[in-house]
Amino acid sequence: MVGDGFRVSNFFPQGYNMSQSRLSPFFLLDYNAPVDFSAREHPRGVGVHPHRGFETVTIAFQGSVAHHDSAGHSGVIHAGDVQWMTAGSGVLHKEYHEQEFSRTGGVFHMVQLWVNLPKKHKMEAPRYQAITAADMARVALPDGKSEARVIAGELFGAKGPAKTWSPIIAAIVKLGAGGVADFSLPQGFNATILVVEGSAVVNGSDAPTDNLVVFRNDGDEVHATSTDGATLLVLSGEPLNEPIAAYGPFLMNTTEELQQAFRDVAAGKFGVLED
Numbered sequence: 001m002v003g004d005g006f007r008v009s010n011f012f013p014q015g016y017n018m019s020q021s022r023l024s025p026f027f028l029l030d031y032n033a034p035v036d037f038s039a040r041e042h043p044r045g046v047g048v049h050p051h052r053g054f055e056t057v058t059i060a061f062q063g064s065v066a067h068h069d070s071a072g073h074s075g076v077i078h079a080g081d082v083q084w085m086t087a088g089s090g091v092l093h094k095e096y097h098e099q100e101f102s103r104t105g106g107v108f109h110m111v112q113l114w115v116n117l118p119k120k121h122k123m124e125a126p127r128y129q130a131i132t133a134a135d136m137a138r139v140a141l142p143d144g145k146s147e148a149r150v151i152a153g154e155l156f157g158a159k160g161p162a163k164t165w166s167p168i169i170a171a172i173v174k175l176g177a178g179g180v181a182d183f184s185l186p187q188g189f190n191a192t193i194l195v196v197e198g199s200a201v202v203n204g205s206d207a208p209t210d211n212l213v214v215f216r217n218d219g220d221e222v223h224a225t226s227t228d229g230a231t232l233l234v235l236s237g238e239p240l241n242e243p244i245a246a247y248g249p250f251l252m253n254t255t256e257e258l259q260q261a262f263r264d265v266a267a268g269k270f271g272v273l274e275d
């Protein structure tokens, strides 16, 4: 559990070197597979905590999440929406089930991705992008059965609305029953696909529900099919190839920068946020 509101599987192992050569700029993927939460007046979630040096990207498939941070940003995302927060130089934030969702209870299904920032952008001012399902570029695929929603970067000739600090493609591909999606990802980009619903066959390999497909970094041509329909989260990005120093909620390049982050939180430089 992350707090009491997010029951997640951590998909990226913490052996940084091996996994980062295949997954950078994506550093962590917490996957909350569907969980039925009982109704409760006081929302479950994670209380005030800091971040520096990266972005948290929350993608809601079912359920609603409320966010508040010390940079003055707040918002609620519902099923189909994405919250793309640049922690940059530092924020305190809290993440909870949205009040109404908490009162009624129901299925919660979500991804939180940590996107590393390039060294030159780690100390950018915090930024908050609320991207609703309606904001995303929608593309009907040539099979006549499937569609893609592009969140960031360009895929199937459509550009997603998210601003990113390094080249990234993020998209949700909904394969219909008997659907086929063919696309190529840029040479040199890392690439991964999380199967969030249904099951698929990706480049000849079975990709069942809740599994992660990790590609070789070699300019992948992707051929995905599904017999009964599937929802795929496609993530691809240019590797940063910079040193990583990570501890808890901080993701920096050196140990000194981690120590500085702890000192800056203690000195109140991340601002103030009430619990």
Ligand code: MN
Pocket (backbone or CB within 6 Å): 049, 051, 056, 093, 095
């Ligand atoms: Mn957080």
